[in-house]
Amino acid sequence: MNTSKPRPAPSEPLDLVIFGGVGDLSVRKLLPALYMAHLHNNLPPATRIHALGRQAWERTEFVAFVQEKVRGFIENKAFTDAAWASFLDRLNYVSVDATQAPDFHTLAAALQSGSDRVYYLATAPSLFVGICANLHGAGLIDERARVVLEKPLGHDLASARQINDDVGRYFQEQQIFRIDHYLGKETVQNLMVLRFGNTIFEPLWRSPYIKSVQITVAEAVGVGSRAGFYDGTGAMRDMVQNHLLQLLCIVAMEPPVSLDPDAVRDEKLKVLRSLRPMTMADVARDTVRGQYSAGASNGDAAVGYLQEANIPEGSATETFVALKAHINNWRWANVPIFLRTGKRMAARQSEIVIEFADLPFTIFQDSPHKSVNRLMIRLQPEEHIQLHMMAKEPGSGMKLRPVNLNLDLETAFSERRAEAYERLLIDVIKGRLTHFMRRDELEAAWSWVEPIINGWQQLNEKPKAYTAGSWGPAASSALMAREGSSWVEES
Structure with a gap:
């Protein structure tokens, strides 16, 4: 109804x-x-x-x-x-x-x-x-x-x-x-148009043409004044259950029949219900919990999480999560979905990376062994969309070099681009529900996340330490390496 x-x-x-x-x-x-x-x-x-x-x-x-x-x-x-x-x-x-x-x-x-x-x-x-x-x-x-x-x-x-x-x-x-303010970001809403307003990507937006998907929401700041709230919450509840899963829904959803709020949210709900539930073995193998230790952030010394004000001694709350997920449907069969979020990371950076499959064979001797075809959707600090592809380097021979096609949303349009909260507040005033979560969406997200949190409690392992100002624990890179890939900024 x-x-x-x-x-x-x-x-x-x-x-x-x-x-x-x-x-x-x-x-x-x-x-x-x-x-x-x-x-x-x-x-x-x-x-x-x-x-x-x-x-x-x-x-x-x-x-x-x-x-x-x-x-x-x-x-x-x-x-x-x-x-x-x-x-x-x-x-x-x-x-x-x-x-x-x-x-x-x-x-x-x-x-x-x-x-x-x-x-x-x-x-x-x-x-x-x-x-x-x-x-x-x-x-x-x-x-x-x-x-x-x-x-x-x-x-x-x-x-x-x-x-x-x-x-x-x-x-x-x-x-x-x-409200989830990530759904108010211009680039997130542009992703809907990119996918469903063009014919270019739709034939390739599926297995086996996509090798993997990465979604990163990295923060350079620590817990700051939110320590009391954050220690009882952690990165999984604070970020993955809402922000990252909502981004995943927009990346993975099927075309809705219209922009009617329920038509869009019906398709997002199907993605959440198609996420493969994690067993205890999956939790142990395919998830990484981290907690930042002392280091440097933006050139300044940064204390570790346990040294932050109002953090209990010996707290095992995670400030970093990386995990590999799978969507059990025809479009996304066998495509690993990597989600990552953390505090006190190397940079404030949120992006979605669609990594297309490697070439089955190349006739160019100087071509990289692996494809560099990627669609990168940057949400912050700046908002842009880049398509990475190969081109011939000027000069004799057929030496290849990666090039980018850029859509810089800040310069492509003369119109002012409202910030996320402004856009969503206007939607509330006008009664537009499309970019807000429906009850069944929220509960489906919790249904997938909760077994992971319970699995961590049963494993009873401390979060892995990572230095403030880094990209997280080494285990996060190992998670990607098992799939023959790497986080984009580590490439």
Whole structure:
């Protein structure tokens, strides 16, 4: 049953309510994204942005906080005094303890009469259910309301189901926006067009023409101020279960019949359900857990994970994961899928690499023994798409040299490219669900990830150490080498 058809843009007025409105996510991402949407006239005219927090602030104190903390996350070229002043006029602050039902009547008094409402839950998942119940108790949920849920959605399959059940008591599925900001990245959305808007790649987008797929999301930073949260979560839950599996879905999905939200998400769900479950032997052989030790990052000394503030002594939480997965269907039969993510790695770099099969035979004596035909889709720090292929080197003879065909998205189009959170917030306001996870997607991802986490617990092995500023443990390279391949930056 299709319950996710996009709706027309909301009627005025609109109240956008941010629970955790003075937290790190709001300061670094949400409020800057909303400023950019405001700057480019992508917010309905009568939009009010309500930041909620437990601080007993007046509005003037909150505006001063925004001036001090948020301004630095907006690019100078996008800042104008007039736009900033009119954006600040949209802001309101409401002192609310999310666990106290009476406070929600204070919130109700702050909202505009008859407004559409978007509730962004930038809080710990443990507060989701109470917030929804209190919104309901204060009469603040109707059929036009939407709720945005930040990850992590659960700690395991059971807790994810419980969150979905509990939130589902108050919001219908078509009102729930489970956000994954990677799905808002321009290059990720361009991957859909690359695959399904062109005839060039589709005949080759399958076994045996693709040798392997690599998906890397590498961070140069450590755990920083998130240590308390991160140590109870780890890289598998924080990154693989959501970001990396969502990227894999877009790479591996079959063509949807349309861009209808459920048509797209149906195909993504098929990928998740086709992932080959890992046995204990698979977990031991095909997964690598790592934890960074002292080293250097961006030219500066970096402490190890165990020396970070608020990390328990002897913690066995992984800050790095690499694994080999398989998709059990005709398109991807026998194609290894390599996923990798980690903190304190050599560079901040997220990319998808499609490595095409080696030539069965070459007539060129100077040709490399292995093909260098790759499609590289870079998500960050810059966004571009490169096709690597062989060409003749100028001069006599037939000496070959790798060359790249580049699509630099920053220079190919004159239009401004919105950041991920801005794009997804606009989608929420317009009721577009295509780039948000459906409940069954989330639970299918947990169903595949959970046996791996349980397998690690049974193996009871410490994560392998890797030096901060490196590309992870040596075992990660060995995982690739067994397939006759290597991570691209190690080539």
